Amino acid sequence: MSLIKSISGIRGTIGGKPGEGLSAVDVVKFTAAYASFIRDSYRGTSNTIVVGRDARLSGKMVENLVVGTLMSMGFDVINIGKASTPTTELAVTGENACGGIIITASHNPIQWNALKLLNSNGEFLSDAEGKEIIRRADNDEYTFADVLELGKELKNDTWALKHIELVKALQLVDAEAIASADFTVAIDGINSIGGEIIPALLKALGVNNIIELNCEANGKFAHTPEPIPQNLTAISDVMKSGKADVGFVVDPDVDRLAIVMENGEMFVEENTLVAIADYVLSHTPGSTVSNLSSSRGLRDVTKAHGCEYSAAAVGEVNVVTKMKETGAIIGGEGNGGIIYPEIHYGRDALVGVALFLTLMAKSGKKVSEIKADLPQYEIAKNKIELTPDIDVDAILEAVKKHFSNEEVNDIDGVKIDFADSWVHLRKSNTEPIIRIYSEAHTMEEANKLADSIKQIIRELGF
Numbered sequence: 287m288s289l290i291k292s293i294s295g296i297r298g299t300i301g302g303k304p305g306e307g308l309s310a311v312d313v314v315k316f317t318a319a320y321a322s323f324i325r326d327s328y329r330g331t332s333n334t335i336v337v338g339r340d341a342r343l344s345g346k347m348v349e350n351l352v353v354g355t356l357m358s359m360g361f362d363v364i365n366i367g368k369a370s371t372p373t374t375e376l377a378v379t380g381e382n383a384c385g386g387i388i389i390t391a392s393h394n395p396i397q398w399n400a401l402k403l404l405n406s407n408g409e410f411l412s413d414a415e416g417k418e419i420i421r422r423a424d425n426d427e428y429t430f431a432d433v434l435e436l437g438k439e440l441k442n443d444t445w446a447l448k449h450i451e452l453v454k455a456l457q458l459v460d461a462e463a464i465a466s467a468d469f470t471v472a473i474d475g476i477n478s479i480g481g482e483i484i485p486a487l488l489k490a491l492g493v494n495n496i497i498e499l500n501c502e503a504n505g506k507f508a509h510t511p512e513p514i515p516q517n518l519t520a521i522s523d524v525m526k527s528g529k530a531d532v533g534f535v536v537d538p539d540v541d542r543l544a545i546v547m548e549n550g551e552m553f554v555e556e557n558t559l560v561a562i563a564d565y566v567l568s569h570t571p572g573s574t575v576s577n578l579s580s581s582r583g584l585r586d587v588t589k590a591h592g593c594e595y596s597a598a599a600v601g602e603v604n605v606v607t608k609m610k611e612t613g614a615i616i617g618g619e620g621n622g623g624i625i626y627p628e629i630h631y632g633r634d635a636l637v638g639v640a641l642f643l644t645l646m647a648k649s650g651k652k653v654s655e656i657k658a659d660l661p662q663y664e665i666a667k668n669k670i671e672l673t674p675d676i677d678v679d680a681i682l683e684a685v686k687k688h689f690s691n692e693e694v695n696d697i698d699g700v701k702i703d704f705a706d707s708w709v710h711l712r713k714s715n716t717e718p719i720i721r722i723y724s725e726a727h728t729m730e731e732a733n734k735l736a737d738s739i740k741q742i743i744r745e746l747g748f
Contacts, residue, residue: 288398291316291423293416293601297391297400300344308399313351317387318430319423320403321359323415324385328406332384333437336404338366338374338445339389340538341478341503344399348389352401353439356387360431363439368479368503370540371402372634373449378408379630380448390539393512396505409631410603449636450487452629458569459640463647465492471643472497472530472546474521476513477506478538480635487636491643497530513537513544513622515552526550532646532653534639541633542622545642547653555622556581560660562624562638563616565645567591572615575608577601578701579710579723580620583661599698600712606631620665663725666732670720670740676748678713678720684746685711685739709735 289298289307296316298308305312324335335356339345345368353363364381366374371388378386386404394400403411403419411419422428431437454461471493475481481501488496499521500508510517513535521533525546533546545553553561560583563574567587573594576584588595598608598617605625609617618625623633624641645656672678682700693703699712707726714721724735 291420293413293603294410295401295403295416296423297394297398299397300399308348310351313348313401314355315423315426316401316419317352317355318359318428319419320385320387320401321356321361322422322428323419324361325359327415328384330382330384330406332382332406333360334362334364334381334383336364336366336374336377336381336383336386337389338369338371338377338386340370340540341368341481341505342389342391342399342538343396343505345389345505348399348401352387352389357437357439358430359428359437360435361437363437365439365441366445367441367443368482369445370449370479370483370636372541372630372632372636373445373483375404375408375632376449376452376630377442377445378404378406380445381442388539392539393537393542395510396507407631409606412603412607446483446486450483450490453487453634453636453640454490456626456628456637456640458566458644459491460644460647461491464643467643467647468495469493469532469643469646470495470497470530472499472521472524472533473501474499474513474518474533474535475501475503476511476536476538477502477504477508478511478540479503480536480538480540483540483636484534484536484639487639491640493643495530497524499524507538511538513542513555518544518546518552521546522550522552524550532643534635536635540635543624543635543638543642544622545653547657549654551654553653553657556583556620556663556665557657557660558622558638558642559616559618559620559624560584560587561645561656562641563587564591564660565641566616566626567593570615573612575605575612575614575617577605577619578695578698579712579721580618581661581663581665582708582725583663586661597695602633604698662727664727664729664732665723665725666729666736668722668724668733668736668740669714670722670743672713672718672720681720681743681746681748682711684748685743688742688746707731707735709739711739
């Protein structure tokens with residue numbers, strides 16, 4: 287069993303003893319600690335918290351625990367039921383709520399679930415706020431309401447449609463152009479909420495020809511949920527058959543977007559943000575942000591438009607913070623996460639789908655042709671398994687010192703930028719590993735760079 291407490295909330299495998307897996311006791315404790323924190327820190331007048339969930343098999347059970355706990359803490363709950371992460375984020379501000387809880391383990395396998403915690407802006411909590419909630423949960427620092435002060439539950443299933451309408455209304459989304467292009471679009475919804483909301487979005491944008499794969503939101507994931515090539519063979523086969531112009535794949539909570547080209551090959555998740563940012567910058571110049579582990583391609587296209595690029599620490603909340611600091615008009619992460627402030631500060635696959643289809647319609651290009659126009663990089667993702675006796679900080683400090691003559695960024699682990707490549711080492715927040723991301727013009731070069739870093743770590747005595 288696994289239970290991970292981090293800045294982004296609490297995540298674990300369902301079942302087990304309290305503290306060993308994501309048990310009912312852990313859900314109640316963490317929800318109560320969050321409610322206590324909101325009660326003490328929120329300065330507005332709302333007494334409402336929004337709750338939404340993906341379609342995982344454990345989702346309804348966890349939803350019942352979360353809603354009941356929030357009511358027992360004296361909060362009213364707007365329960366939007368099965369909903370994407372970005373939909374829930376939009377509902378928090380749309381309902382003038384003081385916070386929100388998203389019940390989703392994102393791309394983790396079926397046995398996992400999690401609570402993602404939002405502030406009154408519908409954005410993830412800061413590192414300090416997350417740590418304070420963990421402290422309160424660990425010390426049982428929360429007090430339940432008296433019977434006359436219990437909250438109530440209101441169910442609201444209208445937010446998916448509202449989300450779609452907000453995306454359709456974006457200035458750079460052209461539904462008429464999309465409809466006129468008469469695209470055939472394949473979608474893999476991983477048997478979660480994406481299987482409902484993405485086809486609904488496509489229809490709203492005028493797409494009449496939709497090939498639906500795994501679009502029944504029953505939580506029985508047809509394949510491992512993370513939208514990476516080895517998990518996407520079914521939609522790849524559809525695309526190879528020539529039946530569709532583009533394929534879209536989302537993760538269970540619909541905040542990441544992977545794209546499959548008309549030839550069945552992957553567009554590559556890293557290119558999702560790069561291509562969409564290139565389109566946005568061509569119409570509305572401005573600064574951009576991605577995290578340190580994302581492709582250099584975003585920096586390249588941003589500079590090509592005469593604009594400024596900034597890097598942030600890994601984690602959506604860190605990217606959003608940097609975007610606000612720099613006034614960025616678009617940003618995100620290399621995992622296919624698009625953050626477009628014109629609608630909200632959260633990763634949103636619906637925004638990605640609408641903007642990418644508009645790009646296709648207006649350019650008249652095939653997906654493979656759009657990829658060919660982008661900076662050509664390949665990212666290798668390697669790792670070092672950790673044991674309790676490994677001193678991660680010592681490893682990172684030694685690597686930093688070894689490459690002191692290069693361009694080094696240590697705001698999150700250690701990233702070394704070379705002329706035509708880079709490598710980034712950081713401790714994972716969710717697994718006992720050091721992640722080693724490396725990028726070069728070819729995958730062979732990227733993997734060689736990662737191997738050389740591993741060899742250097744061994745030579746340094748680790």
